[in-house]
Structure formats: structure tokens, C-alpha cells
Amino acid sequence: MIYTVTLNPSIDYVIKVEKLVNGQVNRVNEEHVYPGGKGINVTRILKSLDNENIALGFVSGFTGDYIIDSLQELNLKSNFIKVKEGFTRINVKIKSEEETEINGQGPKISEEELNRFFEIIDRLVDGDILILSGSIPACLDEKLYENIMKRVEDRDIKVIVDATKNLLLNVLKYKPFLIKPNNHELAEMFGVELNSTKDVVFYAKKLKEMGAQNVLISMGKDGALLVSENGEVFTSNVAKGEVINSVGAGDSMVAGFISGYLKSGSYEEALRLGAASGGATAFSSDLATREFIDKLVEEIKIQKIN
Ligand SMILES: Nc1ncnc2c1ncn2[C@@H]1O[C@H](COP(=O)(O)OP(=O)(O)O)[C@@H](O)[C@H]1O
Numbered sequence: 491m492i493y494t495v496t497l498n499p500s501i502d503y504v505i506k507v508e509k510l511v512n513g514q515v516n517r518v519n520e521e522h523v524y525p526g527g528k529g530i531n532v533t534r535i536l537k538s539l540d541n542e543n544i545a546l547g548f549v550s551g552f553t554g555d556y557i558i559d560s561l562q563e564l565n566l567k568s569n570f571i572k573v574k575e576g577f578t579r580i581n582v583k584i585k586s587e588e589e590t591e592i593n594g595q596g597p598k599i600s601e602e603e604l605n606r607f608f609e610i611i612d613r614l615v616d617g618d619i620l621i622l623s624g625s626i627p628a629c630l631d632e633k634l635y636e637n638i639m640k641r642v643e644d645r646d647i648k649v650i651v652d653a654t655k656n657l658l659l660n661v662l663k664y665k666p667f668l669i670k671p672n673n674h675e676l677a678e679m680f681g682v683e684l685n686s687t688k689d690v691v692f693y694a695k696k697l698k699e700m701g702a703q704n705v706l707i708s709m710g711k712d713g714a715l716l717v718s719e720n721g722e723v724f725t726s727n728v729a730k731g732e733v734i735n736s737v738g739a740g741d742s743m744v745a746g747f748i749s750g751y752l753k754s755g756s757y758e759e760a761l762r763l764g765a766a767s768g769g770a771t772a773f774s775s776d777l778a779t780r781e782f783i784d785k786l787v788e789e790i791k792i793q794k795i796n
């Protein structure tokens with residue numbers, strides 16, 4: 491079974507404001523709410539691509555109820571721990587002349603609630619896939635992803651980590667199957683500027699040397715680059731279209747990549763489906779539909795550059 495983990499889910503409140511002015515009342519022209527958080531986005535796209543999976547994490551309060559109800563409506567399996575104190579956050583995504591995001595804090599998770607989550611992790615078995623996505627709420631130990639990887643180390647479980655900075659760097663020693671920073675996160679992790687594909691390859695390979703088996707670097711409209719477990723380097727172009735809402739493009743890429751890999755065992759196919767899924771989400775108001783992904787996959791060309 492595939493499990494996604496969203497430690498801090500969100501309701502994504504996506505609004506369009508013609509011209510955002512600080513210090514004034516701004517009125518929205520368009521508004522949408524979606525069940526969000528990186529792992530939940532991965533769950534939704536995996537399911538669209540016919541990969542059964544179970545979403546794990548923590549929810550709380552009336553906003554948490556919305557998350558559970560939405561997942562049920564979408565026919566998605568989940569096993570969230572209900573947290574007593576606080577409420578699941580609401581993340582505001584403002585589309586104006588620029589894109590501005592305000593991400594909330596999330597509920598206060600107790601030790602007992604965290605232990606209940608660990609009990610679920612302890613029931614995973616050989617052959618399962620575990621996808622750890624997004625930030626760790628401030629109330630939890632920032633070593634949590636490391637601790638989860640250590641906990642499953644004795645089993646044959648492929649772990650995927652989509653996180654940034656130290657959260658990501660600290661799990662590399664446990665050899666995650668896949669990591670997917672974007673190019674900005676890659677530059678930030680090494681405190682460098684990336685000026686060419688050669689630079690991206692150099693630092694992606696560094697992450698591989700530090701322990702990641704496969705390193706996927708997403709680069710928004712500039713495509714993506716994969717350093718695979720056997721050291722091959724592939725690049726992907728992007729599909730053509732008009733960006734409507736790029737929230738969740740990275741998560742869609744992770745889901746598409748895993749789905750493509752499970753279906754074909756080929757990293758090229760994985761990258762192709764990942765790129766199509768990311769693009770299809772960027773060109774949609776909500777996350778991508780299966781039909782749209784299938785359409786865009788025809789446009790994706792993978793090149794082996796090394
Ligand atoms: N403007 C775009 N046009 C086409 N494809 C895109 C666009 N933005 C994102 N994608 C696709 O989605 C992938 C993930 O997007 P990216 O923005 O890099 O992720 P993240 O949300 O993690 O920053 C990209 O590598 C690309 O394949």
C-alpha cells in the first residue's frame with residue numbers, strides 16, 4: 491500500500507484579487523476552497539492515476555472536519571489522528587499581479603496523539619511506500635521525518651521525502667528512494683546561485699552522494715531534471731498552456747513520478763508522467779484531472795543528458 495503523510499494539512503483558500511493593496515480593504519474577484527497540504531495533494535493525484543493509497547496525518551477542529559469530509563467525497567482513503575487542541579490551518583493563496591501565500595500554523599499535537607500516529611507507521615509492511623510531504627508543524631520535533639525513517643529502517647519500505655532545508659538534508663543518511671526539491675530550494679540548501687543545467691546537475695548529484703537514491707529537481711516552467719539511482723541524468727521539457735494555479739504542481743509531479751515508476755519500472759516514464767501531472771495542475775484551477783494529465787503526457791519529451 492502507498493501511504494502519504496501530511497503532518498499539517500490545510501484548507502487552501504485560493505483567491506483572485508485584481509490589484510492587492512496593503513493596508514486597504516481588498517475585494518476578491520474569484521474564490522475557491524480545496525483540501526490541501528502536500529501529502530493530501532499527492533494522495534489526490536495518485537488516486538486519479540489509479541494508485542490506491544491512504545492519507546495519514548493530523549486534523550483538528552471544524553476545518554479538520556472539512557478535510558475528512560472532502561476526502562470522503564472524493565472517495566479517498568485516510569486514517570488521520572484527530573487532535574484536541576486548535577484547528578487545522580487555512581492557507582491563503584492570493585493570485586494578483588504576483589502570487590502571495592500566507593500559510594497558517596496548525597493545531598497543537600500532544601505526545602499521546604503523536605504516539606497514535608507512530609502506531610500506524612509501525613504497522614507498515616515490506617513493499618509499502620511512504621511519502622512524507624511538506625513542512626513539520628512548529629509544535630513537533632523537527633527531527634520527526636528522520637525519526638519516521640529510522641522507525642521503518644528495518645522494513646523494505648520505499649520512502650519519498652518532499653521537504654526543504656535541514657528537514658531534507660537530515661533524512662539523506664537514511665537513503666530515501668526519492669527526494670524532490672525545486673531549483674530554488676536546491677540553491678538555498680547549498681547557499682549558491684544556479685546559473686545553468688550543469689550547476690543543477692552538480693548539486694543534484696551532491697544530494698545523491700549524501701544518500702538520496704533518486705533526486706528529482708523541479709524547475710517550474712523550465713521543466714525538471716532527474717539524477718537516477720544508477721547515476722543517469724534525464725531532463726524533461728514542459729507542456730504548453732496557461733498557468734491558472736500552480737499550487738500543488740510539485741505534489742502532482744511527485745505523485746505522477748511514483749505512479750509512472752510503479753506502472754513501468756522506468757525512470758524515464760516516471761519523469762514523463764511526473765512532468766505531465768505537474769503541468770496539468772499548473773494549468774488548472776484545482777489539481778489536475780486524469781484526462782488532462784493523459785493529454786499533456788503526449789507533449790513531454792525526456793532527454794538523457796549523461
Ligand atoms: N508554468 C508551467 N508550465 C508547464 N509545466 C509546469 C509549470 N509549472 C510547473 N510545471 C510542471 O510541474 C513541475 C513542478 O512544478 P514546480 O513549480 O517546480 O514545483 P513546486 O510546486 O514544488 O515548486 C515542473 O517541474 C513542471 O514539470
Ligand SMILES: O=P(O)(O)OC[C@H]1O[C@](O)(COP(=O)(O)O)[C@@H](O)[C@@H]1O
Nearest residue numbers: 526527581624625737738739740741
Ligand atoms: O505547491 P506545492 O509545493 O506542491 O504545495 C502546495 C501545498 O503546500 C502548502 O502550501 C503547504 O505547504 P507546507 O506544508 O510546506 O506548509 C499547501 O497549502 C498546498 O496545498
